Amino acid sequence: MKRTLATAAVMAAMAMAGCSQAPADEARAAAEAVAAADAAAPAAAAPAESSVVATHAAPGAPAFAVVYPGGTAQGPVTVARGPDGPGGILSFTTEATPDAVVAFYRKRAEAAGLASVMAMNTGEARAYGAAAEDGSGKLLHVVATPVENGPTSVQLDWANGR
Secondary structure: OHHHHHHHHHHHHHHHOOOEOOOHHHHHHHHHHHHHHHHHOOHHHOOOOOOOOOEEOOOOOOOOOEEOOOOEEOOOOEEEEEOOEEEEEEEEEEOOOHHHHHHHHHHHHHHOOOEEEEEEEEOOEEEEEEEOOOOOOOEEEEEEEEOOOOOEEEEEEEEOOO
């Protein structure tokens, strides 16, 4: 549990470094971009065994940063603006395995044109990171940790890009 909290804290600090609140016009533009990305996103990104449709983690979240199907938020989304554009952090739980969670986000990231930049397996915990290679600042980090006698705990953070 201490590792999970420490990992989540590090990921949150990395994602939120230099953040400030986004102006309303930028938030509205980000929401419009999300709607356009959803229209172009492949339907095959959701796990075949799930009949639950993935939903946005927050208004303005990119198509690659949705809550895993059936996931339950563990608190409000933290949304901010940093040097890489608007972004956010969300913690949630799911009955899926850490491997399934990481595979889901890897597929969504690749479909959005992001390249894998980090993967980590520590015990049963899994972490994955992807970023745009075009310098746009789009990025995704996910850490999925099994909880003894409980659901998988997931920390998701993203940046929409400039």
